[in-house]
Amino acid sequence: MRISTKGGYGIRAMYELAMAHGQGPVPLKVVAEKQALSENYLEQLMGTLRKAGLVRGVRGARGGYELARSPEAISVGDVIRALEGPIAPVSCVDLDAEADCERHASCPTRGVWERLRDSMIEVLDSTSLADLCKEVPQDAAPDDSGKGHC
Amino acid sequence: MRISTKGGYGIRAMYELAMAHGQGPVPLKVVAEKQALSENYLEQLMGTLRKAGLVRGVRGARGGYELARSPEAISVGDVIRALEGPIAPVSCVDLDAEADCERHASCPTRGVWERLRDSMIEVLDSTSLADLCKEVPQDAAPDDSGKGHC
DNA sequence: GCTAATTCCGACCAACTTACTAGGAATTAC
DNA sequence: GTAATTCCTAGTAAGTTGGTCGGAATTAGC
Numbered sequence: 001m002r003i004s005t006k007g008g009y010g011i012r013a014m015y016e017l018a019m020a021h022g023q024g025p026v027p028l029k030v031v032a033e034k035q036a037l038s039e040n041y042l043e044q045l046m047g048t049l050r051k052a053g054l055v056r057g058v059r060g061a062r063g064g065y066e067l068a069r070s071p072e073a074i075s076v077g078d079v080i081r082a083l084e085g086p087i088a089p090v091s092c093v094d095l096d097a098e099a100d101c102e103r104h105a106s107c108p109t110r111g112v113w114e115r116l117r118d119s120m121i122e123v124l125d126s127t128s129l130a131d132l133c134k135e136v137p138q139d140a141a142p143d144d145s146g147k148g149h150c
Numbered sequence: 151m152r153i154s155t156k157g158g159y160g161i162r163a164m165y166e167l168a169m170a171h172g173q174g175p176v177p178l179k180v181v182a183e184k185q186a187l188s189e190n191y192l193e194q195l196m197g198t199l200r201k202a203g204l205v206r207g208v209r210g211a212r213g214g215y216e217l218a219r220s221p222e223a224i225s226v227g228d229v230i231r232a233l234e235g236p237i238a239p240v241s242c243v244d245l246d247a248e249a250d251c252e253r254h255a256s257c258p259t260r261g262v263w264e265r266l267r268d269s270m271i272e273v274l275d276s277t278s279l280a281d282l283c284k285e286v287p288q289d290a291a292p293d294d295s296g297k298g299h300c
Numbered sequence: 301g302c303t304a305a306t307t308c309c310g311a312c313c314a315a316c317t318t319a320c321t322a323g324g325a326a327t328t329a330c
Numbered sequence: 331g332t333a334a335t336t337c338c339t340a341g342t343a344a345g346t347t348g349g350t351c352g353g354a355a356t357t358a359g360c
Contacts (some may be wrong), residue, residue, distance in 0.1 A: 001230065001270065003151055003239050009308065011259050019205040027335065047337070060317055060328025061334040076262050080151065089153050108286040109161050110225050112277045120151065127262045136258040154347065177306065190347050197308070210357025211305040 005084045009037050010045050011132075014079050017055065018071040018129040025056075025064030045083060052082035071133065077124035087124060089116045151248065159187055160195050161282075163227050168221040168279040175206075192245030195233060198293045202232035221283060227274030237274060239266045 012035045020026045028046065032039035046065055049055045051106065054074060055065045067074060081087060088094040092101040093113045155248045166262045170176045182189035194196065196215055199205045204224060208262045217224060231237060238244040241250040251257065 001151075001153055001155075001234055001237050001239065002241070007151075007319080008240055008259070009319095011262075015258055025335095029335085038300045038320065040322080041338080043338095044320090050337095057336055058328090059326075059334095059336045062329055062331090063327085063335045065336085072259055082255065087151050090158055092153070103212045104287055108165055108282045109158070111285045112161075112273065112282070115277075116270060119273050120266060123262065123269050127265075131264070132258045135261045136256055156347080159348095159355090175306095179306085188349065190351080193307080193309095200308095206359090207307055209305095209307045209355075211303090212358055213306045213356085215307085 001089075003080065003084055006045060007080045009035075009042065010049065010079050010083045011076060012037070013042060014043065014049070014054070014067070014129055015072070015132050017067050018074075018133055021067050021071055025058040025062075025066045027064035028127045030064075040085045048080055048081070052078075054078060054082060067129070068144060071130035072128050074129045076129070076132070077121060079129075080124055087117065087121050089113050089120075093117050095121075151239075153230065153234055156195060157220055157230045159185075159192065160229050160233045161226060162187070163192060163195065164199070164204070164217070164224070164279055165282050167215060167217050168224075168283055171217050175208040175212075175216045177214035180214075199229070200230055202228075204228060204232060214244065217279070219282035222278050224279045225275045226277045226279070226282070227271060232240055237267065237271050239263050239270070243267050245271075 014032050016031045016034055017026055028039050028042055031037070032042050036084070046055060046057070050057050050065075054068055056068050057063070057065055077087060086094045086096045088115050090105075093110065095117070163181050166181045166184055167176055178189055178192055181187070181190050196205060196207070200207050200215075204218055206218050207213070207215055229236060236244045236246045240263050241247070242257075242259065245267070
């Protein structure tokens with residue numbers, strides 16, 4: 001029951017973009033440095049995120065990535081869905097693809113999976129990138145303080 | 151965010167054992183047949199379940215597997231944990247292993263993962279095998295009706 | 301005691317996924 | 331023109347998944 005690092009890295013990268021929102025595009029080099037991630041790998045993840053319409057890429061010198069929408073309008077669930085696929089513990093309760101389980105009516109396990117799916121979706125969709133920015137508790141780190149106003 | 155078939159198969163097998171609870175051990179052959187699973191593969195899963203103390207194996211002719219506790223006392227979460235490991239979306243919010251994340255205090259993503267973990271645990275631990283038995287909605291199938299009284 | 305049924309155990313395997321690295325083409329600010 | 335960047339594709343080592351197979355140990359019933 002783990003998400004892969006794709007989702008984790010993706011959220012961390014999106015958090016950085018959210019912190020810099022409104023200040024122009026952020027190059028991946030910076031994001032990778034701040035979050036200690038492989039720049040090459042991150043590049044691939046951002047490609048997926050871009051195709052999902054969550055970020056915009058600005059090419060060329062002084063380019064980088066920026067959020068396609070405001071941090072309030074992007075949920076953690078959006079990012080996870082883009083990188084990990086639909087949020088569903090088993091495929092037969094996938095809200096997007098639905099159907100195709102021949103014994104779905106008489107399946108005794110369907111109920112739990114549905115409840116699990118719903119509670120996961122509830123948590124992930126009710127948390128936005130803006131929430132993540134607010135959430136960091138005791139901010140003792142003096143790294144980029146003052147600038148991040150997402 | 152999927153559980154593997156291990157967890158799914160495991161729950162289905164445990165459901166069968168729950169339905170037959172109190173009627174002596176059920177051979178894997180029967181379980182595999184009823185749930186349309188590979189008997190060989192199921193054997194491996196039952197080994198894990200046995201080591202986790204959830205089922206008892208009875209060897210020899212007329213042997214099979216039976217629940218180690220009553221269906222009310224085994225939760226879906228117990229089975230998932232045995233087969234898939236601790237219930238946590240990312241390793242740093244694993245309740246069992248805990249700790250070891252150097253930046254855990256100032257981590258902006260920790261909050262979501264904790265809330266996600268808690269809601270998953272809540273659903274999985276509050277559903278018992280007995281609940282699964284009750285839950286099957288319109289029982290039109292005349293397969294083993296009358297006998298299953300878990 | 302023999303036989304058939306069954307758990308138990310470990311080895312093997314093909315396909316897939318994960319988490320990368322590498323290289324190069326296209327685009328753009330300066 | 332040059333340096334900085336995104337964009338795209340290919341390769342890859344290690345791990346996981348979802349099995350199969352063969353055989354040893356145990357036991358009920360004859």
